[in-house]
Amino acid sequence: xxxxxxxxxxxxxxxxxxxxxxxxxxxxxxxxxxxxxxxxxxxxxxxxxxxxxxxxxxxxxxxxxxxxxxxxxxxxxxxxxxxxxxxxxxxxxxxxxxxxxxxxxxxxxx
Amino acid sequence: xxxxxxxxxxxxxxxxxxxxxxxxxxxxxxxxxxxxxxxxxxxxxxxxxxxxxxxxxxxxxxxxxxxxxxxxxxxxxxxxxxxxxxxxxxxxxxxxxxxxxxxxxxxxxxxxxxxxxxxxxxxxxxxxxxxxxxxxxxxxxxxxxxxxxxxxxxxxxxxxxxxxxxxxxxxxxxxxxxxxxxxxxxxxxxxxxxxxxxxxxxxxxxxxxxxxxxxxxxxxxxxxxxxxxxxxxxxxxxxxxxxxxxxxxxxxxxxxxxxxxxxxxxxxxxxxxxxxxxxxxxxxxxxxxxxxxx
Numbered sequence: 001x002x003x004x005x006x007x008x009x010x011x012x013x014x015x016x017x018x019x020x021x022x023x024x025x026x027x028x029x030x031x032x033x034x035x036x037x038x039x040x041x042x043x044x045x046x047x048x049x050x051x052x053x054x055x056x057x058x059x060x061x062x063x064x065x066x067x068x069x070x071x072x073x074x075x076x077x078x079x080x081x082x083x084x085x086x087x088x089x090x091x092x093x094x095x096x097x098x099x100x101x102x103x104x105x106x107x108x109x110x
Numbered sequence: 111x112x113x114x115x116x117x118x119x120x121x122x123x124x125x126x127x128x129x130x131x132x133x134x135x136x137x138x139x140x141x142x143x144x145x146x147x148x149x150x151x152x153x154x155x156x157x158x159x160x161x162x163x164x165x166x167x168x169x170x171x172x173x174x175x176x177x178x179x180x181x182x183x184x185x186x187x188x189x190x191x192x193x194x195x196x197x198x199x200x201x202x203x204x205x206x207x208x209x210x211x212x213x214x215x216x217x218x219x220x221x222x223x224x225x226x227x228x229x230x231x232x233x234x235x236x237x238x239x240x241x242x243x244x245x246x247x248x249x250x251x252x253x254x255x256x257x258x259x260x261x262x263x264x265x266x267x268x269x270x271x272x273x274x275x276x277x278x279x280x281x282x283x284x285x286x287x288x289x290x291x292x293x294x295x296x297x298x299x300x301x302x303x304x305x306x307x308x309x310x311x312x313x314x315x316x317x318x319x320x321x322x323x324x325x326x327x328x329x330x331x332x333x334x335x336x337x338x339x340x341x342x343x344x345x346x347x348x349x350x351x352x353x354x355x356x357x358x359x360x361x362x363x364x365x366x367x368x369x370x371x372x373x374x375x376x377x378x379x380x381x382x383x384x385x386x387x388x389x390x391x392x393x394x395x396x397x398x399x400x401x402x403x404x
Contacts, residue, residue, distance in 0.1 A: 018183070021150050054183050056150065057157035057341060064345040071352070085181045088273040089172060092158070092288060093341055098352055 002027050004034055009043045011035075011075075012105070013066075016051040019059030028065045041073040048105045050082025060093045067099050080105040114373065115388055121400030126367050127245040130298040131404075134368035137295060137338040144195045146188035152196065157340070158275075158292045161185060161193040200293040207237030214244040221255035224262040233266055239290050240265070242297055250305075250366070254398055259311035266290050275340060276300040278307035278359075299339030299363060306362025309397055310355060317393050321361075325354045327386035335364055335375045365394040369403030 001023070002015045013031055017023075034040065047066060049055065063079060070077040078100045081087035087101055095101075125131065141152050154170060161170045168190050171182035211232050215225045227233050243265065247255075261281035268274075268286050275296075277284040283304040289297050310318070328334060334350045334357070336343030350357040364372045376387040395402060 021153065054181050057153045058150070060157075061342050061345055064341070064348050068348050083181075089181070092172070092273050092275050093345075094275070094349065097356070098349065 002030070004030060010046060011040070011043050012046045012048055014048045014051065016053075018054040018056070019049075019052050019062065020054070020056045021058035024056065024058040024062035028062045028069070031066050032069045035069050035073050035075065041075065043075055045070045045075050045077045046080060046105060047077065048080045048082075049086050050080050050105060052082065052086060055086050055089050057093075060090060060095065063090065063095060063099065076100070078102060112377065114377075114391075117392055118388055118395060119400070120395065120402035123369065123402045123404050124249055124251075125404045126249045126369075127242075129242065129294050130246055130249075130302070130367045133295060133299055133337050133339060133363070134371035136343075140196055140199060144192050144199075147192040147196060151185075151189060151192060155193060155196050155200070156293055156296070158288050158296075160291075161190045163190060200295070201291070202236075202238035202242060202294055202297065204235040205237045206234040207241055208232065208234075210237060210241040210244050214240050214247060217244065217247055217252075218255070218263060221252050223255060223260055226262055226264045227266045236265060236290060238294070239285075239297065242294055243285075243301060246298060246301060251398065251401055254401075257312060257397070258305070258308045260305070260308040276304050278304045278311075281308070281311075283308060293339075296339045298367070299337070302363040302366055303359050306359030307355065309362050309394075310358040313393070313397075317396075320393055321358050321390055322354055324386040324390035325357050328357075328383055328390075331380070331383055333379055333383045333387070334360075335368075335372060337364070337368065361390060362394065365391070365398075366403050 001017050002013055004011065004013050011034065013027065015027065019027070031045070045066070047063065052059075067077050079090065080102050081090065082103070090096060090099075090101060137156070139149075139152065141147050141149050151170070157172070159170055159172045161168060168185050168187055169182040170185045170189060171180040218225050227236070243263070259281055260283060263283045263285070265285050266287055273288070274284070274286055275288040276286055283301070285297070285301060285304070289300045313321075329351055332347065332351055334347045336347035346360060350360050372391075376384055376391065379387060
């Protein structure tokens, strides 16, 4: 389950519950559609995972796809990990080399 | 153009072991082959997740730093059966192979490379892991090992700072428990990828510059070759596109494990991309003293 909100130059995708294969595909599709809208370029995309209970490998793949889509429109992407376990899974996949990770959505870095 | 340019001239072609050469092909699905296995489950098993029985319940989660910091979810008993069948087909067996360990240690030692394991020097249950790495190492010319920036290979344990599947740092290739207790395909892919970082570290600046220029040209059309291990092929392409060091390391893996498939991929590209790829390829060819891979 997810929701996407805009606040100024910031687009936030708030993800809740289990990010499995089906949810991951829907999330990427919704984010890609919003990024195609006029005026999306140059904004910041924040993916808030602090309410995610389970991050599957499909979910990690979704982060990569969203990163690619955000880069296409010159957007910076930040992932708020919330739990240390979420951060560990992202780091295992080496995604920390690509995407800025922060602990909380209200972090100064995000 | 139907063949490589004159400056891409192999002295001879070697062959990687079958489990490693298989990286060029899509990872065959076992969903539908193993009773009770679903696509979601298979993806998680490929990403190092296990299923364990905890009291009367069954849980699936990842083996990250011993498992204590992993996310575990409740699953049905059938998931454990599916996992056990999957691991029989995809993961290294947990049997002993002291001979493989000795041979690997000896082969690496001859090239001045130390083999270390954590926590113990020799871990009996890693028999097939040693065998897998030994078979890959034996398919690489000894002189090549002398020339790359590699002093030590550590098999097992975890990194000090963060959870990682594998790493290269200061002359050491680390193959962490995540890779040791994962699929053989992932172990092979990660090992060659990390050797690629050791190769990169050994290159003279003018050669690194050639690779950077090639990367710049290839990036314009996202003409990277992606293969499936750890994550999907598309994710491997994105890593290469945005991080030149990952492109260099991944190309080392493609050069060795997928030689003929890489050459076919290059030949299928438009002129400017093909030229950039061949310039990059020639750096690896030189690094292997003219040896290419089937």
